Amino acid sequence: MTSSRRFLKARAASAPSTAASTRKRRDSAAGTRSISSPDRIVESIVDGIRSGRYVPGQKLIEADLTDGLGVSRGPVREALKRLAAEGVVTLTLHRGAYLRVLTRAEVYETLVVLEVLTGLMARLAAENVNGEGHAPQMREAFRWLAAYKAGEAGGMDQIKMRRHFYDALAEIGGNRQLGRIMPTMQIHLLRLQLQPYQTAEARRVQLRGYAEVADAVLAGNAQLAERAMRRHIRRTRARYEHIPDAAFARPKATSRGRHAQSRP
Secondary structure, three states: OOOOHHHHHHHOOHHHHHHHHHHHHHHHHHHHHOOHHHHHHHHHHHHHHHHHHOOOOOOEEEEHHHHHOOOOHHHHHHHHHHHHHOEEEEOOOOOEEEOOOOOOHHHHHHHHHHHHHHHHOOOOHHHOOOOHHHHHHHHHHHHOOOHHHOOOHHHOOOHHHHHHHHHHHHHHOOOOOHHHOOHHHHHHHHHHHHHHHHHHHHHHHHHHHHHHHHHHHHHHHHHHHHHHHHHHHHHHHHHHOOOHHHHHOOOEEEEEHHHEOOHH
């Protein structure tokens, strides 16, 4: 695994508060030395994706990045090349860098992989749920989805709630290698890209799937937990097959390189 891949996995999987404390410890140990400029740019873009400041199809303007981060064009270009190698950014000759817009086929293939990985994640969580504090953690993660069910949370809040649920499963399961091979940034891009097409009925179906997973995990039934998670991902995959083609089209350019994407 390349160093840039490890960096992206660490950034995508950590919460903002954890990331901040990590930076403080690193700066304390290194004195006045800071992380390299390309790493800092990658970190900024990843944070922007997680917060919704950057969206799939949006152009990343070199001048904005250099001005905003106080760096030269060289480190910006290196950072964009790293992100392109990880499938997060698309580099286009004479047009610059864009956040990836996943094709319908890429979404399907990603979900095929996720069915296996998240199924294993749920199985491991069920096997370890009786550990200290794990059952309350699982219940709390599911309660977070109450607002998601009611449709009271906005798009980014819904994405955060779903990510929190999966993070709890991964933490309870305790397998760090699974976290390293999970295509975390592609999952987040997928959610950002397709969230506008999420209907109230789809939210209700998703919540039922999460409830089935949570109940099986809390019961300590590893086989049932894996089966429930894999069924949940298959339902998601089937639903995405009916999303309009507009969801997978590159948005048209507007001023300052930002993009407008059609909404249903």
